[in-house]
Structures are given as structure tokens and as C-alpha cells.
Amino acid sequence: MGTDDGSKWQIAVVALLIGAGIGLLRNQSNPTPPDDRWFQANVIDRSVPVVVKFGAEWCGPCRSMHQELEKLRSRVSGFHLVEINVDEKPELARHYGVSSIPRTFLFVDGQLVSDLRGSRRADDLESWLADNAGIHR
Template structure:
């Protein structure tokens, strides 16, 4: 299953109100590292059942990145029970992203 693309308008329903932990990938079309980690996040989304991975384009949706202090991209913020609990900035290999996420979910 592909990572869902969300918007500022759907952020509350898709992330804050989610019963499962949600990893939000803040990205942009012009960001090379964002495109680099995209396939890895798609694979992790298929491999880990306990978390939903969503993507939000910061150019089209400026409210959420501003609200959560996103300064550089890619930035991934893990939300649990509607609150941000962990942040990872920058591209990393799939193995690092997955082990970071698994550690935060444990």
C-alpha cells in the first residue's frame, strides 16, 4: 500500500485523530533527498503493520510544517495519540529509517 498523501485540511483527521501511530513525511517535489527516501518509506509502510506513513507536500500545505517547526526537509515526525513524539531530519538508508521507527514504536 502506498503512503497516503495528506493536506493541511486533512491533517487532523489523518494524523491527530488516528488510533495508530502515524509517521508524517514532510517533503517537496524539488527536494532530491525527499525523492531518495520515498521508495524506502513506501517499503517500510508495507512492512510495519503498527504504523501508518503519510506524506505532506510543504509547498502546497504550509500550515502543518510551520506548526511543527519543520525547518529542513525531509523531516519525519512520528505522532502517537495525536502528539509528536519523535523527529528525524534528513535522508537515511532504509535500514536506518526502519530501525529508528521500530525503536520509537517499541
């Protein structure tokens, strides 16, 4: 009977750890909105999909990504673009787990639906928007 009790405890601990891990993953993929009024107004409360790029002025790939996002904006409508300087808003970067830049997120109806790491071409970004937000040229 002692072995059965030990097995039950092991199963309970494993189940607890799995549950905690799933909760952690869920929070990482769609964290609660930050306590930031500017972000709330410009991203979460928007009625159209929002592309949020985290970057910095000193970052070469971020500058390239900025140009590609401008190309995208000239080709495709129906989304809002927000660029966040990690040096000016480090708390937002931390909140979304930004550890390298550029990092780009897509929010639809205030929910984080997808993200990209690194610089991307406008064509790739256009496909990303179509696949994740249903936005086409």
C-alpha cells in the same frame, strides 16, 4: 538590605526566564495540534502510530526518502504514513518548525514523540519505529 532586594529580583528574573524557556522547549517538542481538519483526521485522530514526512517534489533527498518509506511500508505494518508537500501546506510546515526537508515526525496517540532530519534508509526507519513506537516486523 538593598543588596538582598537586588539579589532577590535577579533570582526572580532568572527563574522566570528559565520557566519561559522550559515552556518554549515543551511547545517545540510537542506543539499543540494545528487547526487543520485534514491533519487532525489523518494524523492526530489515528489509532495507530503515524509517520509524517514533510518534503517537496523538487527535492532529490525527499524523493529518495519516499522510496525508503515505501520499502518500510512493505516490510512493517501497524503504522500509517502521511507525506506532506511543504509547497502545498506551508502552514503545517511552519507549525512544526520544518526549516529543511525532508523532515519526518512520528506521532503516537496524537502526540509527537520523535522526529528525524534528512533522508534515512528503510533499515534506520525501521529501528526508529521500533524504538519510539514499539513497532516491529
